[in-house]
Amino acid sequence: MSASSVIPTVSALDHERLQRVASAGMQIRRLPPSAKFLASELERARVVSPASLPPNVISMHSVFDFQDGITEQIRRAMLVYPGEEDAGAERISVLSPLGAALIGLAEGQLFPWRSATGVRRTLQVIRVVHQPERANGHGDHHVGAATAVT
Template structure:
């Protein structure tokens, strides 16, 4: 499946396969919705400004203006206090497939609405030639 790269959210085929192979995992509704709306592309064709698994981003909270460095990861590698955010979390699901400049939106467990702009993508595995991480 090859589609044009407009404003849609993209996901590498390998990230999609790995997410679907997480054993014993109940996906949160946010991630199910995200996976249903993403366009799949081969890793070598993902644009360098798209958040993929293990991408490191700077996000800016729209309410406070606070900037934070986050790395999107699988649940086993999550360490939120160090900025490693699981793709199964509301924040992680909202970042997956977004482009630099996009606004990620999510709800906290207590129902508060949050939003942050993806201000920069510091590292994307595919952009550095790593198509298997």
């Protein structure tokens, strides 16, 4: 995984929760690279109040479309906490390499990342379809399963 010049924007609520997730991930899984990467992304993140989070930024439980730079496939997914992931429903854990790369990205941004198998990839956020902060003001809103974009 590599750092990017893109500074992620994260709500204060997500930032606090994700710091605990990254810390627990590093302890339980004996320092998985994705937990360390998530922690480093949080360290450099621009933290804003939930009400100030731009509507085009991926937050926890956001539904979004993104494009894989290798396959050029556009996928719709939801960013979730560990234990909520479901590959068939395109629910991506923030503790996965892809999830850690997605948090705080805005529409149009490109981000280099390294897959769990070590392959260097690039993704681009196409569109934020649903953002909980905009739906109810505090980021606890859950929506149905994400789907593949056809």
